[in-house]
Amino acid sequence: MKAPESLLSVRDLNISLGGQHLVRSVDLDIEAGQCLALVGESGSGKSLTALSLMRLLPRSAKISQQHILFEGQSLAAYSEAQWRQLRARRIAMIFQNPMTAMNPTMRVGQQIAEVLCLHAGVSRREASRQAVALLERLGIVNAAQKARQYPFEMSGGMLQRAVIAMAIACKPALLIADEPTTALDATVQAEVLVLLRELCNEQNMGLLLITHDLGVVRRMAQKVAVMYAGKLVETGDISRVFNTPAHPYTQALKQAMPSLTEQRDLLMAIPGTPPDLSKPIAGCAFAARCPQAMNVCARQQPADYLTAPEQHAKCWLWDPARTKAS
């Protein structure tokens, strides 16, 4: 399984933190101009996965992977300085809460200009000018004045636009958006999502969208990866995963999915809690909550099964042996 045309390709990514094996053997492929949604409940390891793609993990985190290729380059041996060159310039990130993602004591425009100064090598004045232009492009009226404001003076939606402006300032090839709309009002959410999609199309930018909102996934992504307890349990084409979810977890997610406007926590939707990751898990991590769990699920980890073209699932249900048994 290789994807030479991939913008980013990660194989067998493992992250542990504080004795907990939080991301386990994750494979990811993102293509330019494409949106991959990483779905999972909180604590499933999706944010860590995203941070690892920029090497922004906490110091105490241990990371290993078979390979990480970005634009055809292996990043595995990159030094911190090289990573810094990569960040914001080629890979950028948007965080969940725009109110806290901005430095409260620095003007918004300045924070955007900072990126430009650093990577585009322009003068401070030019950077400020470009920052205003960026804000304007992202649909902020009176951008010049807004750029001089402090974060606490702006609304959430406006701030998230500013954060996006900061992220795309250097026209990165890959944008990672970690729950970019969770902290926003529903109406603002829609605007931001539209904006992100437009940007992807315009700049042929890859987008890794992290969310637990399946509604958002359906509107944005071409591909989806469902994560549970540090593992990708199902990956595939958006329409297939949505129409015929292969993994019981995905199925549960789909059932729990409310109407588009209603916010609900996935945690509450599925009975039970995720397993304790500080101990090794013998079988399928979802087994304890799985309505279709079998004895083997508790004992042995399932392999990756191709359930349909462009759709993979890690579930014993798809084992040929079981098909035979039943």
Place this chain on the structure above:
Amino acid sequence: MQFHADDFKALPAAPVEQMEALAPAPPLWRVLLADVRAVVALVVVALLVFSAFAGPFLWPQDPARQWLSQVSSGPTTARIVAVVEDNPQWQGALVQAGQLMSVSATTTSVKLAWPAVAGAAGYRVYRAEAGEGAGLGVPLAQIEHPWYDDRLQLRERAYRYTVVPVGVAPEGENELSRRATITLTPALTIGRFEAQLLDLPVHNGEVVLPAHPLGTDSLGRDMLSRVIHGARTSMLVGLTAPLLFITLGAFYGAAAGLIGGWVDNTLMRIADFVVALPFLLFMILFRVAMGIESGESGLFPMVLAMVLLSWPGAARLVRGQVLQLRGSAFVLSARMAGASNLYLIRRHLLPNVLPLLLVSLSFAIPQAIFTEALLSFIGMGVVPPTPSWGSLCNEGIRSMLTHPHELIVPAVAISIAVLAFNVLGDALSDAMDVQIRRGAQ
């Protein structure tokens, strides 16, 4: 891959405990006990409080008793010593000495006599501790007669006495050759008057002097028992003053918060003014203003001044909580359900406020201990003979160069106490954070 027959049979239902998503926050004390430093600090605090209040029974030496023959000594063990006559006005006239000699050498009195030097206007007597170098040592006296009775804080160690005749012309030149020295080690004894004073039982002309594990101070008082009794003062101030001002502040703040309106405004303005008073400055000022009458220990004015100046912190804290609760939905609904003020205070206010007060108490205590020590150190605190760690330090600092233990023992005591309370306070507020975080989940 080999499978068992039942591998693909349905798994039994998950255990129920897995469903327990939100365990109730553990009680504070349990969080606290899980923290090693908190446990250590607690043990130290318990020991301090215990030794402050039970210590006098464990080490029953009277801290006021003065072992005058053993002033400023280092650690000693119990000794049996002879009682000797004081004979304070010894007239050495009858001694016909051929050379500098000692008539008697005890730690009560070293009596020296020497042959008179013709033409000498007098004699200077010096005393040095043997092995102290070439200097003559301490000048004891300038006298006219050829004998001397040295009683000056004698210890059981080797002394070298030097007698220098003066006025034998020409000075300077001859002086050295006329110097006489003698080296001797007095035997440890106790004078009769002192033995009588101490009421020591005499057997065969001997008495028992008790051990002093931490040595004695400049009046011969047992350091260990001084420190234990000092702990009493320090703990008393350190515990009562914070308890009082936090209670006072809590009631004040609760009253302000509950009554509200202009009363609240006025009360909190007053609190603001009190906060603005420079603390130490006014501690000193109040202490001077209140004055100390004879026989008072000075504890009461200090506690009073501390209470007068320190209550606003707790008042603000409690008022804030009251206001927060007053505005909260559940109190409104409880009120609508007809709950009384008293019920609200007991059911909602106290559980929220008490842990906060506990944390501020645990930080107020070391602060109070510190303040007491500082004031006693600059002589604005407790009055002797009441020992406190601060006044012990004050006494100790004077003999810092010669008897450092007199400073170090109480200083270490203060430091340990403050340290323990500080660590406990840290642990307590950390535990509270844990609780709040768990509770919020």
Place this chain on the structure above:
Amino acid sequence: MIAYILKRLAYGAITIWFIATATFFSMHAVPGDPFNEAKAASPQLRQNLMARYGLDKPVTEQYLIYLRNMLRGDFGISFTQENRQVNDIIREHFPVSAILGVAALLIAATGGIIGGAVAAHWHNRSPDRAMMIAVVLAISVPSFVIAALAQMAIVRANDWLGFPLLPVAGWGGISHVWVPALVLGLGTMAYLARLMRSSMLAVMQSDYVLTARAKGLSDWQIFRKHQLRNAMLPVVTELGPTIAAITTGGFVVELIFAIPGLGRYFVQAIQQLDYTVIMGTTVFYGAFLVLMVVLIDIAYGLIDPRIRLHGDGR
């Protein structure tokens, strides 16, 4: 902002009045009067002295005179140093305390901020642990003990070197300042280090620092541009109590190191019951501290845009 400043100043003025009043009435509660010397003074002479200092008038009248003089900035004449104005005493001794205090504050602030930042940077590793142990020790050992030990250490060091490296006591040169200032600032430094450490830890875990890292800024750039200012905000709010602690802590340090500052003078004046000097210095100190708090509030406003733009935003 201007309304904010005016409000703070007005509030400060009322506080100073409160301090002046509290001082006046405390001093009048003191038993004994300042005209007692070992060599007897006749009742007539004491009467003369009381009249000269206006102590024979009713208390309320004395209070009004006192307030009026204070408004004019006149604190009267010392009781014990009969020919000196309290104003002159303050003018001469306060700069000494101020130099010492500023040096102590600088040492405390720099040391505290750097120490706290270092500890936070190596969170839960040996520099952090060492720093925290040092902090707890510095907070727990009384300043007078540290001062005495420091003095002893200087003596030993000078002995060992064979020439005086640092003066043991007194005042005069730069070399006289460092050790007392360090001793004076040590407790505060520890306190600030602890504060800085926790606020730095909070800042380090904040999203905007993550954002900054995602921007590709280096650690140093992040520290300088994003962490320091935000982490220092809580430290700045604590500068008020800090200045108060250093000012009053100066008493002991000035006493032990024989520094002719106002603090030592104050303690002596109290022992000699020098009414005018006590009242003058207390009110002066009070006013000074109140002013400092106001200035710090204003400074805080300048650093934190939330307050600068919204007035009393907290």
Place this chain on the structure above:
Amino acid sequence: MAVTSAHAEAVSGQDQAITLSLATEPPSLDSMQATDQIGSFLLSHLMEGLVQYDAEGNLAPGIALRWQVREDGATFWLRKDARWSDGEPVTAHNFVFAWRRAVNPQTASQYAFILFPIKNAEAINRGELPLSDLGVRAVGDYRLEVQFERSCPYFDKLTAFMTYYPARQDIVERWGRAFAADADKMVFNGPFTLAKWVHGAHLRLEKNTRYWNREAIRLQVIDFPYITSDTTAQYNLYKDNRIALAALDAGTLNDAVKRGYEARLFDFGTLYFLEFNQRSERATHNLALRRAIQAVLEPSLLVYKVLGLPGIKPAYSLFPSGMRAYGITFSEQYPPPAIDYNIEKAREYLRQARRELGEIEPLTLLVGDSPRAVNEAEYYQYVLKQALGLETRLDQQTFKQRIAKMRRGEFDIAAAGWGPDFDDPITFGDLFASWNDNNRGRFENRRYDSWVAKAQSSADQETRLQAFDRLQHIISEQVVIIPTYENVGMYVQHPQLQGVRRSLFGGDPNFRYAWVEP
């Protein structure tokens, strides 16, 4: 801030300059108002009275060339070459002005009483007579005539005291209340001038080039860049070779000895004692109680064990053992009364006191707040409790409050001290006369009063010595005070510094005739 000034050496042979430290800032250098030790010390170098002490400590001509003391008055003939530091001559009018100002009730000088032997001085000080009635007048510029209130055979000795120093009317009037508050607000007629006075920090004396006896003065500069009352700090300065003379205390003595420094003793001639309150409502009014206390307070235990400072002597008499009068040591000719220190006997006295008084309430022991005073007090408290079962309460007060309380009689036993003002035993002897304001225990004894009166007015040596002897016996028999110790100072002095005179009177230590050995 000049770094160099702080690093000045203790002595400089080349410049004949020495550096010293002061315990405190002088409260006043107005010679008519100064009351304290530091002021007296500085003034004794800056000013000169009619009479002064020479290098051996004997009375010698000062501004007065010669003088004559009679039954009813005295005459002083002034030298004509004496000049103030601004060049003006020192005249008899300067003395008249100074003495009048000192007794002027408006000046409120606390030492005015020392001028009371002068006719009408006391009445003027009470505001009953005009200033011009003071019994002193200038006859021409260089003769001073003094009339006495009563006979005063030791008047010449008094004139060496600082309150008797001359003053310049023009200078005093120009500066008003600020007179002598700064170096440039005063003039000097003594061997040195005050060149610098930075309050609380630095004083500097320089040789007065207009002083009449300038040839005899060898020191050019006496610098005081340190002001500290902390003896440890002073000693450390000495060790660092920053100052030329430092007092020692129990703490620093051992270190000094260890270093081989020569520790020197100096007898201050100061008597410390416990004074009983004899007001009738007090238990200490009872003689048996006082005797009981006297019999257990053996001074040598206090001196040798508690105070523990070499040189300090146990005191047994009202007159210090070194007090000299008429060329003899008083205590040798008239030994102090013997006291039987005996716990059993003391208990007997106490039983008697209990019979007379009933239950004895705890006694209030009024003491100072200095470290030594506190140590001492705790010792007394301990002994009275241990030996007699007498409860005492310590009342520890600052100096001023202690004096105030003593004056108001709010004590039973008070620890007090007395230093001589001038060189005559009467400076101690009249202390407990019923009319003396310093007799704060209100001891009243007609016999005592009459002996004091005799000693004050008689010019006869033998009569006076007899009177003093009677006084010391009455004090002991009536247990007016319990003498405890005579204070001795211990100090180290730079070996190159020579000719420093330690003196009981006229400012101590005296550097007038000192020099630095190169």
